[in-house]
Amino acid sequence: MSIKVSVVVPVFNEEDVLPLFEDRLRPVLDALGIPYEVLAVDDGSRDATPAVLEGMRFRWPELRVVRLRRNSGHQNALTAGLHRARGEYVVSIDVDLQDPPEVIAEMLRLAEAEGLDVVHGVRADRSSDTPFKRWTAGAYYRLVRRVVGANVPADAGDFRMLSRRAVDALIGLPEHGPVYRLLVPWLGLPSGEVTYARQPRAAGRSKYPLAKMMRLALDSITGFSAAPLRLATWLGCAGIALCVLLGLGVLAAYWWGDVVPGWSSMLVVLVFLGALQLLCLGLLGEYVARIFTTLQGRPAYVVAFDSEMLATR
Known part of the structure; x- marks a missing residue:
């Protein structure tokens, strides 16, 4: 039946x-x-x-x-x-x-x-x-x-x-x-x-x-969805734009002679960029891991x- x-x-x-x-x-x-x-x-x-x-x-x-x-x-x-x-x-x-x-x-x-x-x-x-x-x-x-x-x-x-x-x-x-x-x-x-x-x-x-x-x-x-990969791209673009703005600010401060030791601001920028890169690598790693698992064929x-x-x- x-x-x-x-x-x-x-x-x-x-x-x-x-x-x-x-x-x-x-x-x-x-x-x-x-x-x-x-x-x-x-x-x-x-x-x-x-x-x-x-x-x-x-x-x-x-x-x-x-x-x-x-x-x-x-x-x-x-x-x-x-x-x-x-x-x-x-x-x-x-x-x-x-x-x-x-x-x-x-x-x-x-x-x-x-x-x-x-x-x-x-x-x-x-x-x-x-x-x-x-x-x-x-x-x-x-x-x-x-x-x-x-x-x-x-x-x-x-x-x-x-x-x-x-x-x-x-x-x-x-x-x-x-x-x-x-x-x-x-x-x-x-x-x-x-x-x-x-x-x-x-x-x-x-x-x-x-x-x-x-x-x-x-x-x-x-x-x-490939949205996380696009998110990594947009985060990279935002990081570049922020660095450009910071660079312009540094040039303006140098032009006006208002230059002081800025190790704290530099540290913040480096930490921010490092975290951004790690985030993007992590997102890429998730997709690479899926590809690796699929290719194993287990x-x-x-x-x-x-x-x-x-x-x-």
Whole structure:
């Protein structure tokens, strides 16, 4: 029997929340009355997550466990799930239950009724997040919409439904280190939105601390825009213009005979120019690093175990 809906769930050190996730997701999918599968991609968990997933798999026949050999990151774990999903529609959702599984039924109805290839889950209410989280998330979406384009839905993370055509298009892209919240809108496929209230994390701790959020923002910008390189050019031009003005000021002071030892001003100028050069080199280095990683040709993830392969033996 062909599978109608595949649900891809990246998992990393989530032993506490997995039973709660099963209690919420399974009734929703069973109520749809259609063939489905759930792909739990274990991204190299180091706690009891593998054991919990094995227990879930024996009592939930539709659950399929894919285990990666090492922690490859949320987006790469999502890639592993997308590459193995067999459903006519594929839903990606996090396991922390901040994105309610009950919305999946609404996504499916909208996709089928309007013939959509993409249905984004958009967070209309983020009151459950901390003020700092709301501020940083708002700054991220404002930045990427300004740099990448306004086609990126505001407050849409990785909770979405994709048609088989959309999934095949993503798989066919030679993308290394994808950021799906930007890559999916880039496809330009017919899309819609379903809004929901973001809920508090059901259990455990967030796997996206500030450092990872900053890394995501940097990957989003360098992977989809050359604006930082142009920023380096404009900063260089501004530095040159400032040096010219300072030079003119020095000449005017010399002409009027108002010359005093100015080691402090010279130090400020040197520090400013040095910082400007380091900033430009850093921006260039980010792009060179992406080129280097792509040329290496190493896989973004390595699968150690797939329960589907065991079932077919």
